[in-house]
C-alpha cells in the first residue's frame with residue numbers, strides 16, 4: 001500500500017495544470033461585466049497573478065495566452081518575464097470572433113477575403129509561438145449559421161479544411177494544433193466544429209500535429225465526456241483539456257464545482273489510459289471566467305479541484321477493477337471505482353504539498369499573503385484587462 005501511495009504522490013507532484021491569462025482579467029455575463037479591484041491591466045500583471053497561483057499550488061507553471069487580448073510588442077520579453085517568475089507561456093489561443101468582418105464566420109466564411117484575414121491571424125499566432133516557445137495553438141471557431149439555408153454545410157466544411165491545412169503547413173516540428181469543438185453558441189443552427197467527431201475527422205486528415213481539445217463545458221447536457229476522452233486517448237488524438245464546469249450551457253465555472261464526480265470519471269480514463277504520462281502530451285488547461293468570485297483564489301481552488309479528482313482517480317485499484325470486469329462482477333467493479341471516489345484525498349494532498357516545501361492549504365496561504373490587498377492598492381489607473389482587444 002505504501003508503494004501505491006508513493007506512486008500516487010509522485011504522479012501528483014509531476015502533474016501540471018495550465019492557467020488562462022483571461023481568468024485573471026475581468027469577465028462577465030452577456031448582461032454585465034463586474035470590475036474587481038486589483039485586476040491586471042497588462043499581460044505582465046497577469047503573469048504576476050499566475051505566479052502567485054503557482055507559488056501556492058506548485059503545479060501551475062504554465063499560462064495560456066489569448067491573442068489579441070495579450071498582445072505585446074515583444075513576445076520574447078514576455079516569455080523572459082514569465083521565466084523570471086518561474087513560469088512558462090503555454091498555449092496560444094487565437095481569436096477569430098471579435099472582429100466585425102466575422103459576422104458570417106472566419107475560416108468558414110463564404111468570402112475568401114475574410115478567410116484570408118482569419119488564416120493570416122492564425123499564422124501570426126504561430127509566429128508568436130515561435131517567439132514565446134509555446135508548442136500549442138488552440139483553435140476555437142465561433143463559425144456557424146443561425147438559419148436553415150443560410151450557407152452550405154458541406155461548403156463550409158471544405159473551407160474549414162482548406163484553412164486548417166494552411167495553418168498546419170506553418171507549424172514547426174514541435175508545434176501542434178489543438179482543435180476545440182463546441183455544440184452551439186454563438187451560432188444557433190449549425191456550428192462548423194460542433195463535436196469531437198468533427199474535430200477528430202479534421203485532425204486525422206491534417207496529420208499527427210493536430211489533436212482534439214476537450215472543453216468540458218462544450219457538450220450537450222448528458223453527454224458522456226469520459227467516453228470521448230477514452231476514445232481519443234486510444235487513438236492518440238487527445239491533445240488536452242479546457243477544464244471548467246457547467247450547469248446549463250458554457251457556464252465557465254470553476255472545474256469540479258458543478259459535478260466533481262464527472263471530473264473524477266474523466267480523470268479515471270486519463271490516468272488509466274496513460275494520459276498523465278508527460279510523454280502523452282495531454283495538456284491540462286483551465287478555461288474559466290471568474291465573474292462574481294475573487295479571481296486568483298478561484299484559480300487556486302480550480303487547480304486544487306483538478307488535483308483532488310486526479311488523486312482519487314490514481315487511487316482506483318486497477319487490479320481489482322480488471323478482475324471484477326473480467327469476472328463480469330458488475331457490482332464489485334462499480335464498488336471499486338466508488339471506493340476511490342469516496343476517499344477523502346485532502347490529507348494526501350496536504351502531505352504532497354508539504355513534501356514539496358509548499359503550504360498545505362494554498363487558499364488560506366494566499367489569503368494570508370497580502371497579495372490581494374497589495375494589487376488592489378497598487379493597480380490603480382489604466383485600463384483593467386478584459387475581453388476587449
Ligand SMILES: [Mn+2]
Pocket residue numbers: 140180215242287
Ligand atoms: Mn475553451
